[in-house]
Amino acid sequence: MAEVKARATRDAYGEALVELGAKDERIVVLGADLTDSTRTKWFADKYPDRFFDFGIAEQNMLNAAAGLSLVGKIPFVSTYGVFVAGRAWDQIRTTTCYSNLNVKIGGAHGGISVGPDGATHQALEDVATMRVLPNMVVIVPADFYECKKAVMWSVEHYGPVYLRFGREPVPIVTKPEDPFVFGKANLINDGSDVTIINNGPVLKQCMEAVEMLAQKGISARLLNMHTVKPIDRAAIRQAAMETGAIVTVEEHQVMGGFGSAVAEAVVQEHPVPMRFIGIQDRFGESGTPEELFEEFGLTAKHIVKAVEEVLAQKKGRG
Amino acid sequence: MDQAKIEELKAIAHRVRCDIIWALAHAGSGHPGGSLSATDFGVALYFHALRHDPKNPCWEGRDRVIFSKGHVSPLVFSLLAESGYIERQELKTFRKLGSRLQGHPNMECPGIEVGTGSLGQGLSVAVGMALGLRMNRSDSRVYCIMGDGENQEGATWEAIMSAGHYKLDNLCVVLDNNGLQIDGWVEDVMGLAPLADKWRAFRWHIIEIDGHDMAQCVQAFEDAKKVKGQPTVIIAKTIKGKGVSFMENEAEWHGKAPKRDEAIRALQELACPLEYFDF
């Protein structure tokens, strides 16, 4: 295999904003004292007149973004996922989503891979809180290229969009020319025994799991599903019918998040046994990303184990 | 206040600064700037003003402390170690998997009243504690340590308003007025001046001090205890990164741990005892 390069999805957000800024005068970026770590500093340096630091005041920032959108701007609001999707939830719900305003929200530092800062800074519920809001679109890109395309796409779409990024560099596994079709999963590997559906920067672990399973003679389909809402029902139905078992993978609470979204589709389209890889109803902790992936059960080994469990259940139902 | 006691507190503050650098260097991440700015009044609080029993952290009659700016965990844990809530060696586990000393303090660590780290929440909790203690006819006091940037949070002003309204004279905020936040100077990011007037308008008693003058810190806590019918805010003028020359007034040292050589330089500047260099 060629040398894998790694870059954080937050870097793609920063780069995409700079490119968008050059093309479209309507783009404005708002921050809350985290300009460097959300990578919006790159935009702020280039277009200081279109960048606003609101200070440590997330609720105000969200409604100000709504106001900007009402006079024709396209605001990208950027801070950590915990602070935006948590603290400013009511502002997002009742001002932006209820009126279907054109506000883009960048939630940085998603997941436990944030590391040593610990539970207070690890967004593990943001996908759930954003996904329940009518009109909201939720996208969790898996790597650098996918993220850049998602950000570019979000300007084409009118309405609220929540984009979630990770802090750590993750291997670049998609190609610049791969299609980014809103709401549609990408097939990474075809298989017939089970389907693994990935959401976000844990794609590499899923790919490793597929290889480990192949060595055990298990043929696993791998779907990379960047769009949590609207969910790709067609791909899920097909996976359920053709492989008869599904494992979802996300760096988020399994309750209410991506796995739940898939399960909602599965039970309505074609019920099959499922397992959920993700955070199991716990708060995060301090540690290195690798230690935390092990501790919270997010490694390839854990995915393989979940696949074996779900296959046993599938057989049992015969 | 006798001079000997002041000198003793200064010596403690010096050890706490050494511990902060030591813990950060072991962790490889964390927040030195705001920890060092809050050290002197933190020491005055823990080793002079506070009524507490480190061997019995849940003693009912204790005063409560809430570090609303939870990112200064290196300071918090160093104060707790120096007071005897935890062993000093435990500072080596700061920010490591499985440690009681998380990146931002939580209730697993003895001496922590509530988990913090998301800014703008601590003062509201302190208001509730102060209300409840008054209902219980307790004479315990509640202390809340906040950052100046943190004043930008709207919910903070809701808390300030309610404390003034309820005349919570058992509540004392220490505002670490170091003038810096992450993106730079507070006045450039989102100006708060005139800060004292804002708090005063919400019916608080204001005490303004040099937060690195130990005698002033001690006196401020004494004066605050005497105020009746109003909560008190001690606005402490400080220097972010105080005590380590290359960290002072540098925004970049808000949330960055010193690398090994930087830590050694910092410890040398602080003339730390040899045991601090063992990492």
Ligand SMILES: Cc1ncc(C[n+]2csc(CCOP(=O)(O)OP(=O)(O)O)c2C)c(N)n1
């Ligand atoms: C709600 C929330 N928003 C953003 C942050 C990220 N953050 C951590 S520290 C900090 C700056 C704090 O500045 P200040 O209150 O002045 O503290 P100090 O300078 O004393 O460290 C920010 C924005 C946070 N922890 N919580």
